[in-house]
Amino acid sequence: xxxxxxxxxxxxxxxxxxxxxxxxxxxxxxxxxxxxxxxxxxxxxxxxxxxxxxxxxxxxxxxxxxxxxxxxxxxxxxxxxxxxxxxxxxxxxxxxxxxxxxxxxxxxxxxxxxxxxxxxxxxxxxxxxxxxxxxxxxxxxxxxxxxxxxxxxxxxxxxxxxxxxxxxxxxxxxxxxxxxxxxxxxxxxxxxxxxxxxxxxxxxxxxxxxxx
Numbered sequence: 001x002x003x004x005x006x007x008x009x010x011x012x013x014x015x016x017x018x019x020x021x022x023x024x025x026x027x028x029x030x031x032x033x034x035x036x037x038x039x040x041x042x043x044x045x046x047x048x049x050x051x052x053x054x055x056x057x058x059x060x061x062x063x064x065x066x067x068x069x070x071x072x073x074x075x076x077x078x079x080x081x082x083x084x085x086x087x088x089x090x091x092x093x094x095x096x097x098x099x100x101x102x103x104x105x106x107x108x109x110x111x112x113x114x115x116x117x118x119x120x121x122x123x124x125x126x127x128x129x130x131x132x133x134x135x136x137x138x139x140x141x142x143x144x145x146x147x148x149x150x151x152x153x154x155x156x157x158x159x160x161x162x163x164x165x166x167x168x169x170x171x172x173x174x175x176x177x178x179x180x181x182x183x184x185x186x187x188x189x190x191x192x193x194x195x196x197x198x199x200x201x202x203x204x205x206x207x208x209x210x211x212x
Contacts, residue, residue, distance in 0.1 A: 003192040004144050004204060007072050011138040013089070013209065022078045022092035027178065031200040032091070036209075043081045050077050051103075063101045068128045068143050070103070071096045075132040076141060089209065090134045095199045097175025099125040104175040110165060116176040117161045121153035127175070127197045131205060140208060144201040146192030151185060160186055 019038035021028060029040055054073040058066045071094050078092040097104045099119055107113035130143040151157055160183045170176045179187065179197045195201050 003146065003196070004201075005068065005142060007069070007141040007143065009140045013133070013135060013138040013140070016087050016089040016135060018085070018088040020082075020088060020090050022082070022090055025199060027180075027198050028093060028200040031195055031198060031202045032205075035202050035206045038091075041082070043078050045074075045077050045081070047074055047077075050074050064098060064126065067096065067098050067101075067103055068130070068145065071128050072130040072132070072141050072143055075130040076139075079132055079134050084134070084136050086136065088135060090132075091205065092132045092134075093129055093200050095127065095129045095174050095196075097125060097127050099123075099175070106172060106174055107170060107176045113165050113170045113176040114161065117165070117170075118153070118158060120148070120150040121157055122150065124149045125175075129196045129199060129201055131201065133205070133208060142204070144193055144196040144204055146190055146194070146196045148179070148190050148197065149188040151188050157186060 019036050021032050021038050021040040022043060024040060024042045032038055050073055051070055054070040058069045061069065074094040075092045079090050082090065084090065104116050107116055124147050126145055126147055128143055128145045130141065133140040164182060169178065169181055190197065193201050193203065195203065
């Protein structure tokens with residue numbers, strides 16, 4: 001299916017009574033509420049170390065595929081520290097923004113956020129969200145992606161970006177923005193699932209777990 005890439009599926013998802021979202025992201029928590037009741041937790045992993053190992057593992061892949069697979073490795077690693085319980089499905093996720101063949105992480109300061117956001121103007125960039133679904137006898141990893149086209153580079157749009165940064169919400173977001181928070185004037189169009197851009201493709205998750 002367009003905008004969805006299956007990576008691995010091991011075992012069969014048995015019936016489960018509990019769901020644990022391995023994320024404290026308010027956005028992911030709000031999205032998952034649409035399909036199930038769950039508890040949330042988080043784990044502390046060295047994402048940069050995992051990225052480095054994944055880059056080496058997938059070094060021969062095409063650049064966009066390689067970066068998406070790096071994202072998948074991070075989702076998988078988030079569940080790894082947990083002791084898996086019976087009758088429980090664990091869901092973890094990671095979102096990256098890819099622009100000009102590079103992953104854009106959370107900005108460290110105002111200037112970095114400004115550079116990121118203005119670099120999108122007039123161009124298409126890609127947002128990838130990977131998901132790991134895991135229980136004791138099952139593991140499924142996939143990613144979804146969406147294309148985002150920002151409006152053209154104008155003085156007005158640069159000013160809108162500066163005002164958005166001044167709100168102070170950009171520093172906990174990959175690529176320096178949450179699409180639900182942006183002035184809609186800055187977005188020309190998107191291709192794919194909006195929830196991928198927000199951080200959790202709940203429709204795709206629901207398709208995979210609703211069989212149980």
